Amino acid sequence: ETGVTQSPTHLIKTRGQQVTLRCSSQSGHNTVSWYQQALGQGPQFIFQYYREEENGRGNFPPRFSGLQFPNYSSELNVNALELDDSALYLCASSLGRDREADTQYFGPGTRLTVL
Amino acid sequence: AQKVTQAQTEISVVEKEDVTLDCVYETRDTTYYLFWYKQPPSGELVFLIRRNSFDEQNEISGRYSWNFQKSTSSFNFTITASQVVDSAVYFCALSEALGFQKLVFGTGTRLLVSP
Numbered sequence: 001e002t003g004v005t006q007s008p009t010h011l012i013k014t015r016g017q018q019v020t021l022r023c024s025s026q027s028g029h030n031t032v033s034w035y036q037q038a039l040g041q042g043p044q045f046i047f048q049y050y051r052e053e054e055n056g057r058g059n060f061p062p063r064f065s066g067l068q069f070p071n072y073s074s075e076l077n078v079n080a081l082e083l084d085d086s087a088l089y090l091c092a093s094s095l096g097r098d099r100e101a102d103t104q105y106f107g108p109g110t111r112l113t114v115l
Numbered sequence: 116a117q118k119v120t121q122a123q124t125e126i127s128v129v130e131k132e133d134v135t136l137d138c139v140y141e142t143r144d145t146t147y148y149l150f151w152y153k154q155p156p157s158g159e160l161v162f163l164i165r166r167n168s169f170d171e172q173n174e175i176s177g178r179y180s181w182n183f184q185k186s187t188s189s190f191n192f193t194i195t196a197s198q199v200v201d202s203a204v205y206f207c208a209l210s211e212a213l214g215f216q217k218l219v220f221g222t223g224t225r226l227l228v229s230p
Contacts, residue, residue: 033216042119042206042220043160056217088158094216103150104218106160 002027004093004107012113013081021076021110023091031055031096032074033104034066037088049074050096078112086114117142119209121221128197128228136192136224138207144168146212149183149190154204154223166190168212197228 005024013019025032031050035043045058049068063079072093078085088111092104118141128134140149151163164174166183174181178195194201204223210216 031216033218035218040222042208042222043218045217045219048217058217090158090160092160092218096216102216103162103165104216105162106152108157108159111158 004091004105006089006091006107006110008110009108010111010113012115014115015081015083017081017114018077018079019081019112021078021089021091021112023074023076023093023107025072025074025091025093026105029093029095029105030072031094031102032068032072033092033094034074034076035090035092036060036085037090037109038084039087043090046076055096081114083114086112088112117144117147117209117211117219119207119219119221121207121224123224124222125225125227128226130199130228130230131196132228133193133195134197134226134228136194136205136207136226138190138192138221140188140190140207140209142209142211144211148210148212150208150210150218151181151190151192152206152208154206156203160206163192194226197226199228199230202226202228 033048034046037043047057048055052068068074088109092106094102094104120139147168149166152160208218208220
């Protein structure tokens with residue numbers, strides 16, 4: 001069974017640029033969630049995709065957007081990067097079911113540095 | 116609103132000592148899930164346990180045990196006979212049981228186990 005993978009591992013961008021982070025979900029999982037983890041903090045929920053549709057969103061501005069593909073892999077896009085966007089971005093996959101929340105399994109993360 | 120508090124920022128122990136990590140949560144939901152994740156220096160969040168709000172039975176898995184007390188809204192985690200490999204940041208998290216599966220994390224407790 002393949003776990004959650006993310007790419008790239010590290011990324012350095014400058015203010016104002018755009019970035020795309022990628023995530024491949026665990027085999028058999030149809031739900032992907034994205035989290036931002038600033039240094040020394042707990043992860044903060046960005047949004048979730050279930051069967052290619054956005055299923056919920058946290059308190060993040062619209063310049064954070066995402067996609068989920070038919071194979072359930074996902075992208076997180078961030079436009080107009082700001083210094084505060086520097087963080088570890090974590091992707092988690094789970095088996096979404098209508099009636100019950102399921103355990104989320106996390107990838108290794110992408111560390112984004114904005115200069 | 117949901118909230119998770121981990122009051123212990125950092126704990127240092129010597130190998131073979133027992134250690135308890137505290138977690139207190141707030142939610143208005145009657146049905147919810149509680150989780151513990153481990154984050155080693157590599158950054159990946161490793162799932163440890165999920166507990167349904169209706170199941171207050173304590174659980175033991177090897178050197179790990181969890182004490183869920185709904186009356187005090189606490190879900191504490193004990194490591195018995197700690198080992199150097201247990202050194203990591205540990206996060207407690209909460210999610211609603213139905214609907215989409217947003218995880219609300221605490222700020223984490225850094226555990227340092229020295230030989």
